[in-house]
Every structure is written in C-alpha cells, then in structure tokens.
Amino acid sequence: MEYRILELLKDIKNDINNKPKEDKWLDISQASNYTNLSKSTLRRYIKDGKLKASSKLGKTLFRKSELESFLDAN
16 A cells, blocks of 8 residues: 555656646747747748747737747758
C-alpha cells in the first residue's frame, strides 16, 4: 500500500512538472521585436497563411509559441 502511494505521488509530481506553461500573447509590435521581423513582413506571412494570428479583440495578436514554431521552421 505504501509503495502504491509513493508511485502515485511520483506520477502527480511528474504531471505538475510537465504541465505546459501558459502561452503568452504578443501584439504586432511585441511580435516584431521578438522575431526581428517588420510589422509588414508579419502581416504578409499572416496573409499568405504562413503564420497564425488572432484579431478577435480588434488588434492582431500572436501566441508566443506560434512565433517560436514559425522561427524554428524557417
């Protein structure tokens, strides 16, 4: 019984440590600074479907993880 409890605690600890971190949202100025790409280049990549962004709140927002994936692929 004690062994089972220790195994469960170990599993819980692993789950906590492997929990994905909250993804930060960046506006186009922040994304431009982060990627060293111009705002117009970022807009062109969005238009061409090469980069994902959200504009639901009335301004263009990027997930930091999306920008990192995009930079890694290019």
